[in-house]
Amino acid sequence: MLATLARTATRRPRTVLFIWFLLLAVGLGFGTRVFGDLTSTVEDVPGSESVVADDLLSRLDPDGDDFTAVVFGGPVRAADVRAAVTGAVADVRKAPGISVAADPYRTDGLVARDGKALLIPVTLKSGLDDDAEEDVVGDVADRLREIGGAVDGRVDVAVSGDPLLGEQMGGRAQEDVARAELITLPAVLVVLLLIFGGLRAAGLPLLVALSGVAGAFLTLLGFQQVTEISVYAVQVVTMLGLGLAVDYALLLVMRFREERVREDDVVRAVRATVAHAGRTVLFSGLTVAVCLSGLVWFPSPFLRSMGLAAGAVVVVDMLAALTLLPALLTLFGGRMTPRERRSRGGGWFRFPGRRAPRKARTAAATSHTATTEMATAPEAAAPAKAPGAFFARLALFSLRRPLAVVVTVVAGLVVLALPVFGLRIEIGDARQLPHDTEARQLHDAVHAHYPPGTGTDTVDVLIRPGADPDCARKIRALPGVTRVENGRMTDGTILLRLTPRGSADGPEATRLVERVRDLRGTEPVEVTGDAARLVDFREMLADRAPWAVLTVLAGLFALLFAFTGSLLSPLRTLLTTLLSLGAALGVVVWVFQDGHGASLLGGEGLGALSLTAPPLIIAIAFGLAMDYELFILARMRESWVETGDHRTAIVSGLRSSGRVVSCAALLLAIVFGGFMTGGFSPILQIGLGLTLAVLIDATVVRMFLVPAAMALLGRRAWWAPPGLRRLHERYGLSEGPVPAARRDSTTMSTR
Known part of the structure; x- marks a missing residue:
């Protein structure tokens, strides 16, 4: 092919x-x-209880989604502010698609006790299609923002909520990615110019x-x-x-x-x-x-x-x-x-097209001989200007003390990976956004001027007709509930809106969901809301993850065997790759979950990682790590097939591929580092995780751990049982036939 x-x-x-x-x-x-x-929803699991209950609630509830405006930053009871707010509320009530727009001056609890903030909750009519809802939300939000201009900016206005928060988060994510690309692509081109x-x-x-x-x-x-x-x-x-x-x-x-x-x-x-x-x-x-x-x-x-x-x-x-x-x-x-450059790190191509100098051709032609001599005589020094001499020296370092290198590197990576065992994921709220965004301003204003729990999304419990009448009382009495709102749907379904302690999808909220589901037994009771969605998402991960992992590991093992003809090299590859990935993810947990140094990157410790960050980091970093591994393994195997000497293969493989891996890692570190120039926490987490994963994998793991582990395995690194070895020779994709002498040496090395 x-x-x-x-x-x-x-x-x-x-x-x-x-x-x-x-x-x-x-x-x-x-x-x-x-x-x-595109959809910005990440937590929904089709067919889960939370999604089914939410669909039922949407059909039974005469009202649709709601969103909120907060007016803050000045005396909200002042006459001109009151007139501006009252006029805006009156206009909003007349807008098509609006079910309820509360007057904050006539509704208890909407004006803060300190008189420096007020809330304007707005509820949409149910049954609006996506386009109609987007239009009415945009028009109403613009009208509410005019309150600040009507009083010459003496108060600020921020609008957000269910129909807006997902859009604001998704929009900010796209802005941060676009900004990163504008910053990094020119830098990548410059580095490529220096390389080539x-x-x-x-x-x-x-x-x-x-x-x-x-x-x-x-x-x-x-x-x-x-x-x-x-x-x-x-x-x-x-x-x-x-x-x-x-x-x-x-x-x-x-x-x-x-x-x-x-x-x-x-x-x-x-x-x-x-x-x-x-x-x-x-x-x-x-x-x-x-x-x-x-x-x-x-x-x-x-x-x-x-x-x-x-x-x-x-x-x-x-x-x-x-x-x-x-x-x-x-x-x-x-x-x-x-063209060989005298200065280290110089470009590798020149124009126009003339043949390379004889000196360069001679050096390239003898590089393999030099590598063989270096591998068989580890104390010999590599020629200072030989291609890949630096990486050959790294390989020789690991060859001389493989056990010490393996123990040191593995211990360091395990220490970095330890925070992963405390990893927590949440859907996240407005705290993920920078302070200059509307959703974050609303969040901060509410938490600064109102009692704890105000504005927190509720855990919604639907008690269907036929349920035990005492069920509602037991649910109201559950620990962790700070407030309960009651409602009755058109078909007799009782709706309990439970306000949990903490955030909408924090530990207290998810425990409340689990308590309700444990309490209901066989009663027709369903739970929905952000916390319920997170619980269902975690259960989905627990149910499907073993099958996904089994599929990936089996497929990778088969491909790596087809690539190397070995059973031990694929196993070693998977273990070293998981170590580097765990170390990178552990640092992300330590920084953005636990809050150590997050402010230096423009973020803050949120007590959990965004639901989107770990899957993206794992998927992309694992793929790129396998890239680097195959680059090195390919050159090692070429030398092994040609010489049958595992020490020569290690040195030759790293000498030939080290520059490619290092340059690729440098370029990708620039690309992923650009994602840390924004302020959206999930993008910051992804940027840090991928940058660290690339750098750790391409330096510590591929330059030290891989050659040291291969040295400890010795000739067994290329071992396979006779039957599988013949299968690989017949069906595996190889550079050419394996010499008979090489086959004999492999067989003897396993005895």
């Missing part, structure tokens, strides 16, 4: 380019329609990324016709698409540079590049897709759409790397002839 792709891309490069540019135009022009119908030393080569990763994202948008638009797509799924497309494109393009272009040192003909160099590095790209794409396929097990639209989005961008990025990039290299690769 790889040979066919390489032949097609090199024989008809302009046709391949035309197809991809057509896809790019259609994807950016038509595929972006996916943005028009030329604009043509530097633009290749960005072109592959743009093509991948455009193709993924088209795919998501198709998925959107049959399922909901989350706003966070689009962020996955952007982040993972750019990350994988940079990784794949760096790997292929750097391998092309090596092949050009040995090969005058550009077409043959491109085909050799695809034959070797293309295999790594193919397996990397498949492993990342398998990592994310577990999300499809979950019925949550948020998780499922995230898996679909990530799978789409992985496949498109992989195809772009294996077809578009070889076509570009065929057309322009002759102008990207490698």
Whole structure:
């Protein structure tokens, strides 16, 4: 398959380019329609009790959603403020689609005791469609905001609530992502210019990324016709698409540079590049897709759409790397002839296209011999200017003291990962937003001027006809309830609105939901609300997670075996990857859940992580970590197949791939670090988690732990039982046949 792709891309490069540019135009022009119908709801689980009860409540309750305006910052009982508020309330009551708009001066508890704030709750009529509700909410919110202008700004007005909060959070998330992209993309281009030393080569990763994202948008638009797509799924497309494109393009272009040192003909160099590095790209794409396929097990639209989005961008990025990039290299690769720089870290390509200096070709041709000598004589020093000498020295360091390196690194990663055991997730409230947003201003004003519990979303209990009459009394008497509101629906259903202590979905609220469900027994009682949604989401995770994990681990193990022909290397890969991911997530918990240093990043400790952050961090970071692992394993296995010496394989693999992994990690750290320039807490959490995951994995884990662990395993790292070894030789995707001497040495090493 790889040979066919390489032949097609090199024989008809302009046709391949035309197809991809057509896809790019259609994807950016038509595929972006996916943005028009995204959902910002992440906690709903279709068919769960909370969703079913909420649908029932919507049908029975004559009123619809509600939202609130807060007027604060000055004396709200002043005559001009009162006149402005009263006039606005009168206008709101006349608006179509409004059921109730309370007069704060005539309703107890709406004017704060200190006289510096008042609340204007507004309730919509039920049965409004989405477009009608959006229009009426927008018009009414604008009218309420005019109160501040009517009194020359002596008071401030903030409007938020159920119909607005999700939109405000989703909008802020998209703003922060867009801001991060504007900041990081120029920085990425600059770093690529420094790496490659030329604009043509530097633009290749960005072109592959743009093509991948455009193709993924088209795919998501198709998925959107049959399922909901989350706003966070689009962020996955952007982040993972750019990350994988940079990784794949760096790997292929750097391998092309090596092949050009040995090969005058550009077409043959491109085909050799695809034959070797293309295999790594193919397996990397498949492993990342398998990592994310577990999300499809979950019925949550948020998780499922995230898996679909990530799978789409992985496949498109992989195809772009294996077809578009070889076509570009065929057309322009002759102008990207490698040149060794005297200054360390200099660019790797120059223009125009002349053959590399003889000195450079000689150094490249003898690099493998030097690596073999270094591995067999660990105390020997690598030539100071040999390609990859720094990474070869790192490998030699781990070879000399593998046990000490493994113990030290594992202990450090475990310490960093310890906070994960106290991880808590919540849907989150307005505290996730920066202080300059309306929802956060409303939240802060309410908590500053009103008693605790004011404005907290309730736990709604529906007691259906036929239930034990004493059931309502027992529920009202449950601990953790600060206030109870009673109502009766048209069919006789009793509605109890329980105000819990703490936040709407905090520990007290979720415990209250569990107490109600334990108390009801077999009675026809249903619970809904934010806390109930969170409880149902956690139960969904607990029920489906084992199947998702089993699917991912089985698929990864099979792919890694097909890639390496070993049973122990896949196991070691999974363990080291989980360690690096746990360490990154542990730091995020320590910072944003426990509040240690969160203010330095523009956030604050909230007592829990956002529901969206851990799944995004785990999915993207795990995929990228497998990328780096395969880059290193591929070069190690090439040397192992050729020499049969595990020490040579370790040094040669890290020497050849260390620069690719380091450059890719640097670029992605810049990209993910840009997400910490906003103020929305979930985006800050995702930015920190991914930045740390990339840096920890590409430095401590891949440069020290992996070679040390491989050294401890020795020849057993490439071991497989005879039957499985023959299966791999027959069906596994390999660079070529394994020499008989190598097969004999592998068999002997297991005895």
